[in-house]
Amino acid sequence: MLASRDLQLWYGDFHALKGVSMTIEPHSITAIIGPSGCGKSTMLRCFNRMNDLVEGCRVEGEVLFEGRNIYGRYDLTELRKRVGMVFQRPNPFPLSVFENVAYGARIHGLAGGERLRESVKKALIATQLWTDVADRLSTPALDLSAEQQQRLCISRLLAVAPDVLLMDEPCSALDPLATQHIEELMLELKKDYTIVIVTHNMQQAARVSDFTGFMLLGELVEFGETDTLFTAPRDRRTEDYITGRYG
């Protein structure tokens, strides 16, 4: 589905990714773990080229999406439509609940009128937000709770029908109960989408993911099935990290 090949990234002079190669399987959840500043978010943001927005950022190597290099000639709009992203802090637009979810459809000219209302409803049902907001679609999205806002941001993505969901610590601004709800949602979404999640929380990675990659100082130290990586790590540094001997 998605794969990086010897990916190198620099922020100015700072070498943030040092030859990362990983393959993301369709309809799976892949977790990227590692200590703060190791490049997890940077790696994730390479999959939809969000790093292009950072001035002075330079990328070498390839990221293949369905076999085509997205760092070659690739339509960014098309890429980001199909590879969506959820951020660490819920970031709904300062618009109504409805307009937030309708946003993608509007900018891509996907649907209008009744069809648009249907697609908004479907996206809200998919994140189990519909029952909460059905009767207040016109209230400002910023009035929702943090969990609801994060669900709204996920709905907003689903409305443009992506294939891949990139999630950068989607639960770190949420309480434990809300975290559990979002994790359940991810397992539900896995049936229809391919998910890559960055997390600080190793238990979370162990609970939800099928594959895990461990990063350290810009390198991908180890990548494999989650069960194997957590029970029988091959690399000494992975073992140190998961047993809590690193930050």
Place this chain on the structure above:
Amino acid sequence: MKKETAIRLTLLGLAMSTVTALAVITTFILKEGVPVMFRQGPAQFLFGTEWRPSAEPPVFGVWAMIVGSFAVTAGALAIGFPVGLGSAIFLSEFAPRRIAGLLKPALELLAGIPSVVFGFMGMLVLLPWIRAHVGGPGASVLAGSIILGIMILPTVISISMDALRSVPRSYREGSFALGATGWQTTWRVTLPAARAGLVAAVILGMGRAVGETMAVIMVTGNTVQIPRSITQPVRTLTSNIALEMNYADGEHREALFATGVVLFAIIMILNTIANAVSRLGRRS
């Protein structure tokens, strides 16, 4: 301890001096200006269209000047706001840092050019051009609008830029991550989120335009009349005071102060609106 108190008192005194100056000026203007308004009748003064200081008895009606001020100000906004907002959007959303860095000092320089220089340029270049290509005597609402439109640019641009810059980055990222283009993001997310600040830019730009005097005198022709087209000359409230203060005395002088009272009220209303709007924006 003693020293602390002394410093505190000194600073208090300095702070109070601003307020005192404002109070003195306000009282003075009101005391000099208000009686003549009542002698003419407030409605007659505000809405009368005749201004004849040397008639017997003199007639003072500032309606033509109020209309003149608003006409020139509206024109200035019609020109200055789109250009200013466009520049602000370019500088804060699209320009590479290097170009933004070049334009910023240029803007500050524009803000620093004295009013009389704008007026002079207007007289030499703009008035002949209007006479030749648009029609009329040249000195006109149009000329005032163009000159003021340029003069309010620094205000409009810098306040609009502040408004755009205060929109959280996360909104833009959210939009880009959905596949929106830079322009879609600006139009659908950034501008609506910056709305309150942009309204403030309009209002402060208006304040600047209403209050401007020298350049306006030099390019608007200063005829007391309600303009029927943008190529006709007008007189603004500020011009009225500046033009006649040299030789006015007695009731005429008071009538000029009364013009000042009207101007004062307009500026105060604009500032109140600007403050209310920016407070509203901060709450949401």
